[in-house]
Amino acid sequence: MQVLNAKGRANPTYNKTVILGPSPRITIGGGWDLTCSGSGPPGLTPPSTYDIEILETFMTAETAKQFEALEAQATGIMRVFTGAGFEAVSPAMIQPAGVFLDVIGEALRARTYVFTDPDGDELCLRPDLTVPTCRLHLERNAAPETPARYCYNGEAFRFQPQSADTAHPREFRQAGIESFGEPDLEHAEAETVATIIAALKSAGLNDFRLRFGDLGMFRALLRSVDIPERWRLRLRHHFWRPDAFRTELQRLTEAPAGLMKSIPADLQVALNPDDAEASEAAVQTYFEAEGIEIIGVRPVKEITANLLAKVADARAEPLSQTTSRVIERYISLQAPADTAATVIKDLAREEGVDVADALQTYQRRLELLRRAGVDTAQAGFSAEFGRSLEYYTGFVFEVYMPNASTLSPLAGGGRYDSLLKAVGAPIDVPAVGAAIHTERLLAAVSGAGR
Amino acid sequence: MSITDVSDRLILAVPSKGRLMEQTIEMLGNAGLELRKTGHARGYRGEIVGLDMVDVAFVSASEIAWNLKTGRAHLGVTGEDLVREQMTDADARVEFIHKLGFGHADVVVAVPASWLDVRTMSNLDAIAGSFRREHGRWVRVATKYLNLTRAFFAAHGVSDYRIVESLGATEGTPLAGTADLIVDITSTGATLVANGLRILDDGVILKSEANLIASNAAAWHTPQREAKRIITSALRGAVV
Secondary structure, three states: OOOOOEEEEEOOOOOOOOOOOOOOEEEEEOOEEEEOOOOOOOOOOOOOOEEEEEOOOOOOOOOHHHHHHHHHHHHHHHHHHHHOOOEEOOOOOEEEHHHHHHHHHHHHHOOOOEEEOOOOOEEEEOOOOHHHHHHHHHHHOOOOOOOEEEEEEEEEEOOOOOOOOOOOOOEEEEEEEEEEOOOOHHHHHHHHHHHHHHHHHHOOOOOOEEEEEEHHHHHHHHHHOOOOHHHHHHHHHHOOOHHHHHHHHHHHHHOHHHHHHHOOHHHHOOOOOOOHHHHHHHHHHHHHHHOOOOOOOOOHHHHHHHHHHHHHHHHOOOOOHHHHHHHHHHHOOEEEHHHHHHHHHHHHHHHOOOOHHHHHHHHHHHHHHHHOOOOHHHEEEEOOOOOOOOOOOOEEEEEEOOOOOOOOOOEEEEEOOOHHHHHOOOOOOOEEEEEEEHHHHHHHHOOOOO | OOHHHHHHOEEEEEEOOHHHHHHHHHHHHHOOOOEEEOOOOOOOEEEEOOEEEEEEEEEOHHHHHHHHHHOOOOEEEEEHHHHHHHOOOHHHHEEEEEEOOOOOEEEEEEEEOOOOOOOOHHHHHHHHHHHHHHHOOOEEEEEOOHHHHHHHHHHOOOOOEEEEEOOOOHHHHHHHOOOOEEEEEEOOOHHHHHOOEEEEEEEEEEEEOEEEEEEOOOOOOHHHHHHHHHHHHHHHHHOO
């Protein structure tokens, strides 16, 4: 499938089978359809030259050759996956929308094809295969922590705006692996990376780079600095949005006192973080005086607690310059994966923070990666490297082309220990997985897209 | 009229009912463009007196955006809110020619007035996470403006919410309990207040009004370009 945006004049060969209407389609061969406007009405001999505006050109199916090449590539990839002990599964393409939307949030919902069936149930075309595989695992296992390893190759669907390029089709095939319930976290992570790389190599990809990230390291850093727990939560929450993160960090460093301005003046004096009950009564009184009705599910208690957190923030010591500097220095850190631990160790020593445990985890993972045959000299570590899907909770990685004109990775994945719970498990279950964007891989190994 | 002329005609889509239709007819009239129904009085076809190359189509306001998007209409009069909602890339697909000075409506984010701790989008983001822990579900936003809401919330870094599609009486949904907050249009804000809601300090998504809009997808041959020139220059004189 391909979307093309173009305007211009064309001179298509007149074809009698073409029905000319307000917006006729003209097949020009090679799997391409032109939707054009500005033609003559039905039943009329069309003019020899059209004013053609190419609105959308969808390659609804690949050519047979491309299809076969993708199939052959997938067969090889799946052989690597199953050979490494991952069981091949084929989750349903149509999924209940609710589960997905609860996990992925509105941002990806905007890119998910959601529809209502004749029974009125809200369904969607799966936007990825990880969540369907989680559901499959939970259906099969009464105990969600039962260790299991799955692999798949199948289509996923995401809406793309008209301006999207060929690296972002709305239908694409993901080939991936998921490992659930493996208690040795670093071992499972190293194995995931090694298996994905083996699969990429089986498809003929030899020249590539790796990027690693580690949310565990960031959490360890936050744990080791002396700040209120609610600030810690807030900074973690904003990690995924660099702009919001910097704004929050700056706000905490500079003027928490400004927070009071948003609280009605009458209430400011009555709110006392040390006396929740009296504060709640004050809010209640304020509502009565102002004639404000309590609407919705948030009780006075919850609203008061939030107001009190603001008062506490406003009265708290601002985040120290030192703390803010440690966080900023860490966030901007980029280093070869092999030397990143040394760089982080130096940073921690200079700033007097303790991330020894996280560093040990990092080193152990690196060692396991090497033992699994991954050339870590090709890998870079980026502290800020996160993923647009917020469900990752720890180690993350991606594989990309060294001279790629596009930033779109060929493969990527990571740890997502809270996803199974979000999908319905009663507890968090260790989970790590990764997927290959097979169309991009095929383009990379066949020389296109360079 | 020869059949060849059909492809050379300009289609102007105008609202088919209500205040928006009356104001559109009045505004065009002030510009010296007299709109007249052709055929049956309850029909949906019309013309502009003296402009032979223009066909007027009376279309429901929300469908005008679709007509412009697909190029079925060359020009249309409708609210900017409806166009931006129906086209994620409106500026590439249509040209906003004139603001017409009527049909004013702000698309806003409004929360219960009792949410004293939520005055800004950033406050909303701050409670969204704890809301989920406290109430076991995402905070729900009732709206018919799915795309505008998503884009605005994303721009403000708010991601922990779910949209509940609402096609009417949106202001009442927090009171009814089907949603926690809303994104809706308001002109005076009175309905919001009556339903116990308050607009966030930075919660104005779009200040919308009726616009004359041209489709980039429609066929623009010389006669249509000429008709557009006549209509826009007449309006330029009439609209301040």
